[in-house]
Amino acid sequence: MIFYASALSSYSAKVRIVLSVKGVAFEEISPPGGYRSADYRAIVPMGTLPAIRVGDWVLSESEAINEFLEERYPVPAMMPADLQSRARVRFLCRFHDLYLEPRVRALFAQVKSAQRDPSEVAALRTALLQRIDQLASWVQPQPWLLTTQISLADCGPLVNLWLAGALMRACGQPILLPPVLQNWLDMANRDAAVARALDPWRAATREWIAAR
Numbered sequence: 001m002i003f004y005a006s007a008l009s010s011y012s013a014k015v016r017i018v019l020s021v022k023g024v025a026f027e028e029i030s031p032p033g034g035y036r037s038a039d040y041r042a043i044v045p046m047g048t049l050p051a052i053r054v055g056d057w058v059l060s061e062s063e064a065i066n067e068f069l070e071e072r073y074p075v076p077a078m079m080p081a082d083l084q085s086r087a088r089v090r091f092l093c094r095f096h097d098l099y100l101e102p103r104v105r106a107l108f109a110q111v112k113s114a115q116r117d118p119s120e121v122a123a124l125r126t127a128l129l130q131r132i133d134q135l136a137s138w139v140q141p142q143p144w145l146l147t148t149q150i151s152l153a154d155c156g157p158l159v160n161l162w163l164a165g166a167l168m169r170a171c172g173q174p175i176l177l178p179p180v181l182q183n184w185l186d187m188a189n190r191d192a193a194v195a196r197a198l199d200p201w202r203a204a205t206r207e208w209i210a211a212r
């Protein structure tokens with residue numbers, strides 16, 4: 001399996017967690033010509049990272065990839081067994097991609113101090129904290145967000161709650177996570193498969209922030 005990804009891509013990091021937990025063998029390569037490029041779009045029509053390729057078969061969109069990986073490599077399971085719990089995992093994945101992640105991504109434009117608008121950062125911070133508080137009110141980690149073993153619902157928040165903290169600090173308006181989420185994040189970061197997947201991405205992200 002070819003995994004198109006980059007060191008800094010947060011959506012690639014989300015998929016890398018599943019690859020790591022399931023111990024899938026893959027070859028990671030950078031998108032030829034960079035993401036969005038014509039060369040890369042000739043392979044992956046969306047032009048986005050991440051994507052996977054198996055022979056001539058190509059799939060992009062992190063959530064579609066994670067669901068494919070779950071079905072193709074069912075052990076260890078990253079979806080609970082019962083119908084309603086599975087639906088909740090999918091809800092949290094959607095919530096992450098559609099409502100939480102865009103609020104984190106918006107902060108990238110504010111990291112460089114010369115281009116920063118502190119009132120915009122404050123507005124983004126309020127909007128982000130609103131989504132984080134929603135997430136905190138819905139979960140009772142056991143110890144993973146919705147399950148006893150890591151599930152697909154943990155992957156996006158593991159990437160973006162850490163990233164939210166790092167970017168808000170860099171923008172001069174740090175946030176504190178609600179204890180329920182901070183405890184979950186601390187527990188998850190002690191997990192070997194999560195650390196293997198996220199440590200290189202966190203290092204690359206820290207370096208990117210420092211360079212600004």
Ligand SMILES: N[C@@H](CCC(=O)N[C@@H](CS)C(=O)NCC(=O)O)C(=O)O
Pocket residue numbers: 008009010011012035036047048049050060061062063097
């Ligand atoms: N919904 C997509 C978002 C992927 C995405 O935005 N990836 C970024 C890198 S982290 C990217 O490829 N950006 C280039 C673009 O949007 O054209 C997914 O879940 O895979």
